[in-house]
Amino acid sequence: MSVARVLAASAHLSLGEFFSLYPPRLYFIAFVPRIVFSLAFFGLLAQFLGGPEYLRFVVIGNVGQATFLGALSFTVASVTWEQGAGTVPLLVASPGNPILVFVSRNLAMLFNGALSASLTLALATVVLGLDLTVAEVLGAAGIVLLLSSSVYCLGLLLGSIVLRFPQYRNVMSNIAAVTLTFLTGTYVPVSALPTWIQPVSEILPVTHGLRVLRHLALGAPDPGVSASLAAEIVIGLVLLGLAFLSFRYFLREARIAGTLDFH
Amino acid sequence: MNATLAWFARVVGASVRVELSKGLHAQLILGVLIGPVSSAIYILMARQLGRTDATVYVVLAPMMLGMWGTAITTSGEAVASERGEGTLELLIAAPAPAALVAIGKILTTTTESLLAVPLTLIIAVALGMPLAIEHPGHFAVALAALTLSTAAVGLLFASVFVLARSTRLFQNVIGLPLWILSGVAFPLALLPDSIRPLSALVALSWNAAVLRASATALGPWWWFGLGAAIVLSVVYFVLGARLFVGVERRVRVDGSLSTF
Numbered sequence: 001m002s003v004a005r006v007l008a009a010s011a012h013l014s015l016g017e018f019f020s021l022y023p024p025r026l027y028f029i030a031f032v033p034r035i036v037f038s039l040a041f042f043g044l045l046a047q048f049l050g051g052p053e054y055l056r057f058v059v060i061g062n063v064g065q066a067t068f069l070g071a072l073s074f075t076v077a078s079v080t081w082e083q084g085a086g087t088v089p090l091l092v093a094s095p096g097n098p099i100l101v102f103v104s105r106n107l108a109m110l111f112n113g114a115l116s117a118s119l120t121l122a123l124a125t126v127v128l129g130l131d132l133t134v135a136e137v138l139g140a141a142g143i144v145l146l147l148s149s150s151v152y153c154l155g156l157l158l159g160s161i162v163l164r165f166p167q168y169r170n171v172m173s174n175i176a177a178v179t180l181t182f183l184t185g186t187y188v189p190v191s192a193l194p195t196w197i198q199p200v201s202e203i204l205p206v207t208h209g210l211r212v213l214r215h216l217a218l219g220a221p222d223p224g225v226s227a228s229l230a231a232e233i234v235i236g237l238v239l240l241g242l243a244f245l246s247f248r249y250f251l252r253e254a255r256i257a258g259t260l261d262f263h
Numbered sequence: 264m265n266a267t268l269a270w271f272a273r274v275v276g277a278s279v280r281v282e283l284s285k286g287l288h289a290q291l292i293l294g295v296l297i298g299p300v301s302s303a304i305y306i307l308m309a310r311q312l313g314r315t316d317a318t319v320y321v322v323l324a325p326m327m328l329g330m331w332g333t334a335i336t337t338s339g340e341a342v343a344s345e346r347g348e349g350t351l352e353l354l355i356a357a358p359a360p361a362a363l364v365a366i367g368k369i370l371t372t373t374t375e376s377l378l379a380v381p382l383t384l385i386i387a388v389a390l391g392m393p394l395a396i397e398h399p400g401h402f403a404v405a406l407a408a409l410t411l412s413t414a415a416v417g418l419l420f421a422s423v424f425v426l427a428r429s430t431r432l433f434q435n436v437i438g439l440p441l442w443i444l445s446g447v448a449f450p451l452a453l454l455p456d457s458i459r460p461l462s463a464l465v466a467l468s469w470n471a472a473v474l475r476a477s478a479t480a481l482g483p484w485w486w487f488g489l490g491a492a493i494v495l496s497v498v499y500f501v502l503g504a505r506l507f508v509g510v511e512r513r514v515r516v517d518g519s520l521s522t523f
Contacts, residue, residue, distance in 0.1 A: 030436050037439030041448070045305075048320075048449035050312045171296075178300045187304060192311035 006096045010104035017078065018108035035066055035119050042187065043127065056218055059124045061186040064210045066120040067148045068177040071113025072155045075106045076173035079159025080166040089260045092251060099247045103156055103240070113148035124217070136216055143213045146229070150205035150236035151180075157239050160246035185210055205239065208232040274359040278367020298329020299382040305448070306390045315392060319475045322394045324448035326383040327409060327474070330376050331467055332438050334417035337372040339434035341365060342424040355511055362418070362507035369417035373410055380406065394478055401485065402477035408489055409474065412466040412496040418503035422510055447471040466495035 022031060039062050046058035079102060082088055091098040121140055125132060132140065158176055162169045181187065183197065184206040190198055201207050208231040211223035254260045302325035309321045345351040354361050387394050396402045420437065442448065444458070445467035451459055462468045469492035476485050 030433055034436045034439060037436070037443060041439055041443050044443065044453050045308070045448050048453055049309055049314050049317060054312065174297055175300070178297060178304070182300070182304050182307075188307045188311055192307065 003097070003100060006100045007104045010101045011107045014078075014105050014108040017081075017105075018112065021074075022112075031116075032119065034069065035116055036123065038062060038065065038069065039120055039123055039127070046187075056128055057189070057214070058187050059128055060214050060217055061210065063117050063120045063124060063144065063213060064147060064184065064186050064206050065177075065181055066116040067113040067144070067151045067206070068180055069113075070116030071109050071148050071151045072158075072177055072180075073170070073173040074109040074112065075152055075155030076159045076162060076176070077169045078106050078109065079156070080162055080169050083163060083166055083261060086261050088254075092255065092260060098251060099244055102160070102247050103243065106152070106155070106159075109155070110148050110152040113151055114145045117144040117148060121217075128218075130217055132217065139216050140213060143209050143216065143229075146232055146236075147206055147209040147213075150209065150232055150239065153236045153239035153243060154180075154205050156243035157246060160243050160250060163247075163250050180204060180206055183207070202231075203235065205232065205235050208235070271360070271363055274363040275367040275370070278364045279371050282368050282371035296382075297332075298325050298376075298379040299386050301325040301329070302383045303386055303390060306387060306392050310390065310392055318387070318392045318394055319478050320448055322383060322387045322392065323471065323474055323478070326379055327447050327467060327471055328438070328442055329379045329383075330373065330409065330413045331416060331441070333376045334369060334373055334413045335420050335434050335438055338365065338369060338417045338421035339424050341368050342421060355514060360508065361511050362422070362504050365421045365507065366414075366418060366504075369414050369421065373414045373417065376413070377406075377410065396478045398477045398481055401481060402474065405470065405473040405477045405489065408492045408496070409467075409470045412470055412492055412499070415496040415499035415503065416466070418507070419499045420503075422503050422507035441465060441467065444468065445471055463491075464495070466492050466499065469495065 039059065042058050042062050042065075043055060046055045050057075082091070082102070082105065088098070091101055118141060121144060124130065154176065155173070158172050159169075162172050165172075183193065183201045184190075184204050185201065186206070190201045190207060193201065208223070208228040211220070212225050212228045212232075214220040215222055215225065251260075302322060305321035305325050306318075309315070309317045314321075342351065345354055354364060384394060420434070424434070443454070444462050445465045446454065446462055447467060451462050451468065454462065469488050473485055473488040473492060476482055476488070
């Protein structure tokens with residue numbers, strides 16, 4: 001079976017799974033309000049702590065956090081849903097590459113992350129009264145898609161790890177989301193973090209993309225747009241590569257031990 | 264009457280034992296760890312702006328949010344996991360009131376989530392924004408009231424979740440409006456005038472006010488605030504229990520439990 005057919009079938013499955021989890025009506029009742037309330041909560045906290053200038057910083061940071069809400073937790077969890085359905089041995093037995101299925105069976109979550117972040121950004125432009133040109137809006141949309149993609153790659157890597165401990169999938173995704181919020185400059189500038197931890201921020205997804213987004217939306221100091229975008233892309237690709245290796249290692253070890261569906 | 268109470272106590276006790284037997288399960292790790300780690304974010308937000316005067320907000324808010332958040336998540340997960348394992352029908356069909364089983368689970372996780380309190384205070388010290396508690400006795404009483412409201416809100420949501428198929432989706436969205444209305448992380452004065460009166464109906468807003476006052480300066484309203492938190496908790500508790508019993512009766516009469 002060709003790579004393209006496997007990817008297309010998995011992506012199709014992912015969409016079906018997403019709409020069974022969130023039918024459009026439920027999405028607007030249960031997910032969109034979460035985005036709005038998250039922006040309101042952190043916006044009020046920022047207004048209280050630092051006034052209008054800090055509010056601008058935090059509201060754009062909330063766009064980055066929306067990708068965690070939309071992409072990370074579902075991606076980590078849904079990797080283990082395959083295991084819960086007892087279909088991992090069937091995937092391994094099939095002629096297609098099971099790793100391709102794992103990597104692409106959550107693609108809807110990537111787009112959910114991008115959609116969540118786009119909604120937050122749209123609200124942010126209203127809250128902050130931003131006056132963006134069409135080119136800036138398109139640029140921001142591209143950055144949002146990039147942020148969601150790199151977060152998705154992190155979700156895949158974490159998902160491949162929690163295949164061994166599926167009961168801890170929510171713990172893993174929540175801790176990852178809090179860590180990203182903490183270290184990527186979402187609400188606290190990286191420069192304000194303890195010096196020893198700042199290098200960690202530079203190798204995490206979102207840090208570089210968020211800098212570019214702030215530059216674009218708020219006119220924050222130029223972080224070196226090309227270099228920052230390249231860094232965000234490279235970090236995403238490295239995470240994707242690690243996820244591939246981790247899935248392959250899990251499948252090989254589990255086949256040897258005969259524990260494909262016993263974790 | 265005494266025999267009934269003893270039976271109820273045995274049911275709650277059995278539920279507590281089952282919950283404790285799970286040990287350091289995923290839900291507990293989440294509840295205990297996420298609050299203190301989140302507090303590091305809130306503390307750094309204030310510290311980098313030199314807002315040491317906001318210590319009482321940024322240290323206590325994530326702790327309280329962690330406790331209420333754990334209660335709401337636990338009540339949703341308890342119902343969702345019983346439903347997923349196909350035991351919700353058995354639980355409802357059993358002669359023991361299902362509400363008591365829920366109370367046992369929620370009491371256990373609420374008590375366990377108190378572990379977040381010392382962890383949060385330690386993180387505040389480590390990040391250079393220690394919280395000096397001026398009235399430790401009052402603080403302990405306020406913490407007990409917070410524990411009560413946490414258990415009560417857990418029971419209230421558990422009863423609602425029995426009727427909801429997508430509990431996990433709703434439990435994720437319910438928290439944030441409550442955190443905003445409670446003014447747990449910022450003064451209520453920042454809320455628009457039109458919604459501010461609603462805060463008085465959220466026990467957490469009173470819990471937050473009396474906890475903050477216990478750490479800083481007690482006002483003449485402290486006992487009133489404590490009383491309001493306790494009264495609202497009792498109202499939640501009674502409402503949750505009645506709702507649970509009503510839902511239980513309804514689904515037993517019309518056999519509709521598995522249709523939700």
